[in-house]
Amino acid sequence: MxxxxxxxxxxxxxxxxxxxxxxxxxxxxxxxxxxxxxxxPRKRSLTKADTYECGVRTHGETWVRFRIQYYIYAIMFVVFDVETVFLYPWAVAYGSLGPFALVEMAVFLALLFAGLAYAWAKGALRWV
Known part of the structure; x- marks a missing residue:
């Protein structure tokens, strides 16, 4: 007790x-x-609200529209970059993890491959 x-x-x-x-x-x-x-301080002025880009005053329209494709491409890069961060420690510790770790990593990679195939089929990786 x-x-x-x-x-x-x-x-x-x-x-x-x-x-x-x-x-x-x-x-x-x-x-x-x-x-x-x-x-x-809370003093607002036109100078503080002015667009400032690398020390050069902008000419014309300052808000440029980017295609959504660039953002999707960047997100895909980040997803697969993070996947590499997960793979490295697994590879280093593989000897002490046991046989089931190989199955877990195979499932993880299969899910990533399915995501890549889906993005490729939707045209998310097509540049332009």
Whole structure:
């Protein structure tokens, strides 16, 4: 019975630690936003609202429309770049993972390949 009380108090201590850590993390994230909201000057002017691009004044229309294709292409790149980030640690630790890890990675790669095939069939990878 005493062992259970010690274990339960240890679990409660761990939850308290995690809760305090979350509070501190939230405080670190919100404190700068609150300070800036209170201290920052609020003088608006035409000069501050003017479009500024690399030190050169813009001529003509400053809002240029880009094709959505460029964004889709960039998102596809990010997806497969993140996939590489997941593959590398798996390859490094493969010897200690066991035989089921190969099946898990095969399923992961099959899903990625299905996504690539879908994007290719929809024409998302066609440039222009």
């Amino acid at each position: 005493i062992g259970r009380k010690v274990a339960s108090s240890m679990v409660a201590t761990n939850y308290v630690f995690v809760g305090l850590l979350l509070l501190v993390a939230t405080g670190f994230a919100t404190a700068p936003l609150a300070i800036v909201a209170l201290v920052a």
